Amino acid sequence: MIQRTIIFVLVSGFLIAGSCSVSKDKKELAKYEFYQKGEASWYGPGFNGKKTASGEIFDMNKMTAAHRKLPFGTKVKVTNLNNNKSVVVRINDRGPYKKGRIIDLSRKAAIQIGLAKSGVAPVKIEILKK
Numbered sequence: 001m002i003q004r005t006i007i008f009v010l011v012s013g014f015l016i017a018g019s020c021s022v023s024k025d026k027k028e029l030a031k032y033e034f035y036q037k038g039e040a041s042w043y044g045p046g047f048n049g050k051k052t053a054s055g056e057i058f059d060m061n062k063m064t065a066a067h068r069k070l071p072f073g074t075k076v077k078v079t080n081l082n083n084n085k086s087v088v089v090r091i092n093d094r095g096p097y098k099k100g101r102i103i104d105l106s107r108k109a110a111i112q113i114g115l116a117k118s119g120v121a122p123v124k125i126e127i128l129k130k
Helices: 002-031 107-112
Strands: 032-043 064-066 075-080 086-093 101-106 120-128
Touching: 032 075, 032 107, 075 101, 086 101, 086 107, 101 107, 101 120
Parallel strands: 032 101, 064 086
Antiparallel strands: 032 120, 064 101, 075 086, 075 120
16 A cells, blocks of 8 residues: 555656646647748848838847848847757848749858858747747
């Protein structure tokens, strides 16, 4: 009888501990909605200080990005699929215009997800739910 009680307590503890971490992951997943996968690149020096398609001045040291279709102001989580590093950026420009690319990140965002040196990387884009 004592062994059954001990086993019950241990199994219950594992289930409770496991459910806590799962609920945290579910909360994280609930914040974002998958949008697309593809190749990302970055831009900066030649465009820094110039007007973006949204009308604001581009600052390569801010957490922004260019996308062809997403509305200006949309916040997206971009995950580098090579290293699983993520960053949240705000769409404030149009692009990229190179075939096969789905998003152009600011220099700062590219550095944070390990994209600056390689210049391009496969990414996943998720839209931040409001």
